[in-house]
Amino acid sequence: MTETKEEGTNWAERGAFWARTAPQGLSDQDHGNQAIIAAAGIEEGDHVLDIASGAGEPAISTAIAVGETGSVTAYDANPEMLAGTRQRAENLGLKNLRFEIGQMESLPFDDNTFDAVTCRFGIMFPDDAVAAVGEAVRVLKPGGRVAYMVHGVAEENTLYTVLRDTVWAYFNEQPSSTHNRRFRFSKLGELTELLTAAGLEDIEERKVQENQKRPSEGRMWQRLLDRSYGKRLAGMSDEQLENLHAAIKTAFEPYLRGDHYELLSTDMLGSGRKP
Template structure:
């Protein structure tokens, strides 16, 4: 809403902080944080070209936020809370920095089987490198079941907790390597330690998998996400 102060957790490349800055307008403010400095480099670069008061970006731990109590009207987090080992500490900090009647919203992934991009990547990498003994992709789906994150928000003291399921389908041209960023991010440790030549084999396997689900050169990517939100008393 116009004039509000918004905190975006795990901002990464800058969204939804940049979009939120447009909505709050010159009377509001947006501050984005991320634990990985390199992730924020793109967000900071985009903010310099922002039309209007730009959001601020700071390297910070979601479990130890560098803000005073009651600093924000809204807290957002898109696909970030799954990677925080201490979820309760993160939510405690979220509650601490929110104002009375403020609202927090967290977007997380639904089940792996409902997300085409991740299932196809996981299968392709497994074909080439074998099963992952560390199950590195599992944290992405920590809150894939209904009610899991909602119960933690209630335990943290938020009220009127709601949960919304989103199941859109994106359609992307097969001739573009749309999967590359997700492959590099989710499977970085395995790719780094893979024998020489396996990266090429993985790329070929990924392309083959997506070709198998494409229709007339277009790949349908089924997505399943949840938005879990709650309000301060």
């Protein structure tokens, strides 16, 4: 058995797959985005920093929420990942998005610049997450809120877990530390500890859980498969691909309910206020 060849944290390489699989305009995952926007106390006219924006969650939904008098700065370490956000903003005619490239551990903004800071599925990646949150707090105005969303525990994320286990079994591979990193801060209390250590107050943490319905027609796993394993898929023959899809379809059969699959999706949402 070999160590997994999962693309992992090579975001520059994965960017093309993310941009290609991003929604064309409005989010198709808006439930979580609206929860982030509410937790960060975002209102019309606010100037918001979204860290690790990737293909635009929650940056696009936030740009709509703050309206023309507000703005969203979409920030990411990889321009390739931001390509999807740029395209979506253009498709929607949004003029209040700005783009900046850099690491979240050292933000190129003055102290006390933004009304709110958001970050979805990004704070698991820096080695020193407390320092990264500290940077977000530095650029936030006093009284403003930050909101971080991370994945909930693997067992409560059916789509990810079933796909991961099936792909690993297909390639006869083992989990790597990259996969463990994805579930950093997944347990209730871990985000609170992080935000407390970074000096925030009025901290709230909760589970955002949904029973997602996905159509049984077609391959509802295709986007996650492309985003997670796109490079490897590109090297497979049509026959190998067909076999992999057949294995995935079989693995999801227990979740079929008539004309749709029912899949549990769980994220953790933590927020706090700058004193």
